[in-house]
Amino acid sequence: TASLRGKMASNKAKFDVWTDADLEADPVKLGLACSPSRVVKIMTPPSRSGGDKYEGESEELADRLFETLSSMEVI
Secondary structure (H helix, E strand, C coil): CCCHHHHHHHHHCCCCCCCHHHHCCCHHHCCHHHCCCCCCCCCCCCCCCCCCCCCCCHHHHHHHHHHHHHHCCCC
């Protein structure tokens, strides 16, 4: 899934559009009919679920974070 920054940048992006004349190509060999690939399915990826939220004092939050990361074998 694209990030918000990526989506915003894509709105400002400029793309060159080439025609068959620009490419000096045979128009019969261009386009959807001559494409070697086909779109079989279009889907929206599942939305991301929110993570766990912890509340409390700094020391107990640090201990809980350490326990969580240790159980995930990250540290």
